[in-house]
Amino acid sequence: MLNLQHLHDVTVPLPPLIEQRHIVARIEELAAKIEEARGVRRESMKEADPLQPAVLDRAFRGEL
Numbered sequence: 001m002l003n004l005q006h007l008h009d010v011t012v013p014l015p016p017l018i019e020q021r022h023i024v025a026r027i028e029e030l031a032a033k034i035e036e037a038r039g040v041r042r043e044s045m046k047e048a049d050p051l052q053p054a055v056l057d058r059a060f061r062g063e064l
Helices: 004-009 017-060
Strands: none
């Protein structure tokens, strides 16, 4: 169990600075891809939402 009073005595090993920078760069790449995917999803929802009533109408008429 970690005693909070002794937390300052804990040594946390870190990768070399160059590796830390590579990790940060990769995280930033992934964050950009996630944001891009969110944007694509938002746009597809904008396009799909207006179609939903028409699709439901055709489905209830038995046209689908």
